[in-house]
Amino acid sequence: MKKVVVVLLVAAVLGSMFLFTGCGNDQDVTPPASGTTDGGTDAGTANDDAHLIVVQPMMPNSFDPSLTNDVPSARAHALIYQTLVYQDHNRNIIPGLATSWEFLDAQTVVFTLREGVRFHNGNILTADDVAFSLNRAGESSHIAAITGFISEAVVLSDHEVKLITEEPFAPLLNHLAHSAASIVNREEVERIGDEAHGQHPIGTGPFRFHSFTAGDRYELVRFDDFNSVVPGMAEGALPVIEHITFRVVPEAAIRTIELETGAAHILIDAAASEVARIVEHNDLIMYEIPNFAVNTWLGFNTQRAPFDDIRVRQAIAYAIDIPTIVDVAWAGLGSVAQGPLPTTVRGAVTFPPIEQNIARARELMAEAGLEDGFSTDIWVNEGNAMRADAAVMIQAQLRALNIETQINIYEWGVLLPATAAGEHGMSLMGWTTVTGDPDYGLYPVYHSSNWGEGGNRNFYRNPRVDELLIIGRTSPDDAVRMEAYREAQELIMADLPLIPLWQASELYATRDNVGGFIGLPTGIINLWMVYFE
Amino acid sequence: MYKYILKRLLMMIPIIIGVTFIIFSMNYITPGDPALLALGEAAPPEAVEALREEMGLNRPFLVQYAYYMINLLQGDLGLSSVTHRSVFLEISDRFPTTLALAFYGTILSVLIGVPLGIISATKQYSIFDSAATAAGLLAVSIPNFWLGLMLIITFSLNLGWLPPSGLDHPLGWILPIITLGTGSAALVMRITRSSMLEVIRQDYIRTARAKGQKESIIIWKHAFRNALIPVVTAVGLDFGFLLGGAVLTETIYALPGLGRFMVDSIRTRDFMVVQGGVLFLAIAFSLVNLAVDILYAYIDPRIKSQYK
Numbered sequence: 001m002k003k004v005v006v007v008l009l010v011a012a013v014l015g016s017m018f019l020f021t022g023c024g025n026d027q028d029v030t031p032p033a034s035g036t037t038d039g040g041t042d043a044g045t046a047n048d049d050a051h052l053i054v055v056q057p058m059m060p061n062s063f064d065p066s067l068t069n070d071v072p073s074a075r076a077h078a079l080i081y082q083t084l085v086y087q088d089h090n091r092n093i094i095p096g097l098a099t100s101w102e103f104l105d106a107q108t109v110v111f112t113l114r115e116g117v118r119f120h121n122g123n124i125l126t127a128d129d130v131a132f133s134l135n136r137a138g139e140s141s142h143i144a145a146i147t148g149f150i151s152e153a154v155v156l157s158d159h160e161v162k163l164i165t166e167e168p169f170a171p172l173l174n175h176l177a178h179s180a181a182s183i184v185n186r187e188e189v190e191r192i193g194d195e196a197h198g199q200h201p202i203g204t205g206p207f208r209f210h211s212f213t214a215g216d217r218y219e220l221v222r223f224d225d226f227n228s229v230v231p232g233m234a235e236g237a238l239p240v241i242e243h244i245t246f247r248v249v250p251e252a253a254i255r256t257i258e259l260e261t262g263a264a265h266i267l268i269d270a271a272a273s274e275v276a277r278i279v280e281h282n283d284l285i286m287y288e289i290p291n292f293a294v295n296t297w298l299g300f301n302t303q304r305a306p307f308d309d310i311r312v313r314q315a316i317a318y319a320i321d322i323p324t325i326v327d328v329a330w331a332g333l334g335s336v337a338q339g340p341l342p343t344t345v346r347g348a349v350t351f352p353p354i355e356q357n358i359a360r361a362r363e364l365m366a367e368a369g370l371e372d373g374f375s376t377d378i379w380v381n382e383g384n385a386m387r388a389d390a391a392v393m394i395q396a397q398l399r400a401l402n403i404e405t406q407i408n409i410y411e412w413g414v415l416l417p418a419t420a421a422g423e424h425g426m427s428l429m430g431w432t433t434v435t436g437d438p439d440y441g442l443y444p445v446y447h448s449s450n451w452g453e454g455g456n457r458n459f460y461r462n463p464r465v466d467e468l469l470i471i472g473r474t475s476p477d478d479a480v481r482m483e484a485y486r487e488a489q490e491l492i493m494a495d496l497p498l499i500p501l502w503q504a505s506e507l508y509a510t511r512d513n514v515g516g517f518i519g520l521p522t523g524i525i526n527l528w529m530v531y532f533e
Numbered sequence: 534m535y536k537y538i539l540k541r542l543l544m545m546i547p548i549i550i551g552v553t554f555i556i557f558s559m560n561y562i563t564p565g566d567p568a569l570l571a572l573g574e575a576a577p578p579e580a581v582e583a584l585r586e587e588m589g590l591n592r593p594f595l596v597q598y599a600y601y602m603i604n605l606l607q608g609d610l611g612l613s614s615v616t617h618r619s620v621f622l623e624i625s626d627r628f629p630t631t632l633a634l635a636f637y638g639t640i641l642s643v644l645i646g647v648p649l650g651i652i653s654a655t656k657q658y659s660i661f662d663s664a665a666t667a668a669g670l671l672a673v674s675i676p677n678f679w680l681g682l683m684l685i686i687t688f689s690l691n692l693g694w695l696p697p698s699g700l701d702h703p704l705g706w707i708l709p710i711i712t713l714g715t716g717s718a719a720l721v722m723r724i725t726r727s728s729m730l731e732v733i734r735q736d737y738i739r740t741a742r743a744k745g746q747k748e749s750i751i752i753w754k755h756a757f758r759n760a761l762i763p764v765v766t767a768v769g770l771d772f773g774f775l776l777g778g779a780v781l782t783e784t785i786y787a788l789p790g791l792g793r794f795m796v797d798s799i800r801t802r803d804f805m806v807v808q809g810g811v812l813f814l815a816i817a818f819s820l821v822n823l824a825v826d827i828l829y830a831y832i833d834p835r836i837k838s839q840y841k
């Protein structure tokens with residue numbers, strides 16, 4: 001009898017295991033739809049020839065655009081939702097859900113909306129949806145860096161929305177082209193609430209959400225009633241791909257193997273160590289796309305001695321061999337940064353490289369009264385082996401000036417508040433200009449109102465730079481803006497609150513039968529352009 | 534026996550309350566601002582402050598803990614500050630994968646470790662014993678991530694027999710289970726061997742042999758059953774550890790398990806998830822221990838009589 005009980009018990013446990021793992025945790029989109037469904041292709045029946053599998057290192061944090069600002073989420077938002085305007089592949093602002101716009105004054109703009117655009121639940125896009133979405137985005141702390149400028153959005157008519165900003169804000173259109181400013185369906189959000197909307201999103205984009213499995217994957221299917229425009233695709237056209245599965249594969253080497261074995265078609269975030277292997281593979285294509293990031297700079301705490309002396313900062317710039325550091329630490333990928341802004345951003349000024357000159361560096365140290373050197377530290381975030389390697393090389397090269405450097409490697413949770421509090425001497429950090437406008441790349445990092453947590457972790461202050469950055473932020477005249485940014489970048493490079501080191505690239509790879517692949521500097525991929533050859 | 538089980542279940546309550554207090558305190562004193570990490574370095578300070586307020590991080594420690602416990606008693610583990618999903622959903626979505634992985638890994642370790650341990654003990658100092666000992670040492674020493682990578686390169690990339698990662702196909706379980714079970718199998722083998730060696734030198738085994746009992750009956754009926762207690766203890770503990778400690782295996786094979794999620798949550802200071810996850814694991818660990826104690830009673834009737 002006991003044996004029978006034991007056998008039954010084991011069978012029950014094993015059965016429950018299969019039940020647990022078999023049922024899985026798929027979150028299907030169907031339940032919340034109160035209106036009509038779009039009638040698009042069901043993921044389960046999608047033609048395999050039109051089923052694209054993408055591997056990436058992380059899951060989106062949320063499918064609701066107002067709840068998060070991470071890149072994997074933005075990648076999903078760009079497919080599910082649309083924005084009022086887009087940036088095309090040449091960084092020009094082009095119409096999206098808005099067909100036109102008119103600035104009434106420096107703080108007010110009226111958008112005219114495209115008519116007849118459908119949400120995935122069948123609802124027609126209205127001005128009310130747009131005003132609701134923008135007001136919601138403006139109130140969200142999660143995306144305040146992108147949409148915090150919004151004061152109020154008001155419905156003027158069925159197809160007109162007036163947007164009012166807190167203060168004159170020149171890069172407004174670039175910010176509205178960011179996926180954080182995506183337009184959601186008011187009825188749906190109010191019906192199911194924010195948390196549920198983050199799991200069952202409804203947008204107007206070319207792909208509709210199908211399902212997700214926490215920590216594992218999410219699936220999108222083509223929205224066959226799509227009747228709007230997205231960059232690169234003709235109005236009225238539909239994507240070729242019918243079904244996309246985004247799988248999370250955290251290990252870079254395994255992502256490459258997934259691509260090599262044909263289990264995936266597109267790989268996002270190839271590791272530097274994998275690039276050579278991908279390039280040598282006959283069936284794979286490697287894409288290296290310069291992005292919007294000066295990924296790493298050597299920053300100085302300019303309010304702390306001896307880095308408050310510009311001669312010391314200049315001496316360090318002359319003492320280090322930047323091309324060698326970049327070449328070794330980043331395995332020849334990306335490029336030496338040429339200024340405070342990445343060259344991909346409009347208005348970026350390129351500066352000649354600072355060449356290593358130890359003799360000049362020693363002279364400057366002597367002028368500063370520090371010929372015997374000093375002791376300091378470099379703070380680096382944990383988990384970034386390339387930055388750690390760069391720190392070791394800088395440490396070794398600064399010994400030529402008798403500077404003893406301690407490398408402090410901390411995880412972000414410790415590093416961010418500590419550098420915001422000015423506990424560091426030097427740091428290896430970086431910044432991404434996610435909107436593609438110089439304001440986003442310069443104002444937080446160099447304006448003195450942003451000392452510490454605001455992004456100016458080098459505690460840099462130059463009243464003229466402050467003035468120029470305000471002009472760039474508020475002037476409606478693009479020529480005036482660009483001139484202000486040119487002068488500001490020159491002053492910044494003269495003051496050297498940081499030494500730009502490395503401009504990063506987005507690293508993608510695809511199988512050789514994937515056509516139409518265009519990766520953007522933002523880390524977003526326009527998968528509506530992709531097809532199988 | 535039932536009274537004993539009920540007593541043990543009731544004893545779990547203060548343990549769980551203690552666990553919540555300890556993990557809450559640890560989260561509180563851990564450096565790093567959850568609001569800042571949730572919003573990223575580009576977030577304006579006023580947005581970070583607003584989120585801090587929204588998350589209740591500006592309240593005194595005891596007030597925060599009291600709120601947490603009140604919600605917990607109502608079955609609310611809170612929301613993840615990163616994914617904005619219910620912590621209970623986040624955990625319950627991932628726990629089955631971890632549970633299945635730990636379970637199958639443990640089964641594999643028992644299927645390999647127990648027979649090898651018994652044979653090693655009965656053939657002590659033989660070539661088989663030496664080979665098994667060497668293999669066990671190797672299995673314990675091989676890091677999980679290296680073994681996982683080698684298995685993927687061999688069976689997925691070169692031979693194309695098994696999927697490299699994920700659970701799209703049932704065959705996807707094979708490599709993770711081998712990776713996780715190998716080290717545990719070596720542990721089980723060594724414990725089985727030493728426990729068996731101790732038992733087979735007992736007088737009653739000698740008596741059984743003197744009576745002319747068949748060797749297989751002596752080993753399986755008399756020796757093995759008496760050697761089982763330390764083995765069951767080790768397997769139970771190992772299973773408990775695997776529930777929370779399969780992080781590397783989950784990462785290499787891209788399995789959506791609780792271990793990987795917990796590590797990610799610690800990095801992003803997603804304290805609600807960390808607290809909920811630890812609580813979940815503490816309960817699971819306590820239940821596994823209880824199951825092991827109950828098993829003792831079935832293995833050794835003398836222990837059963839002590840369970841009152």
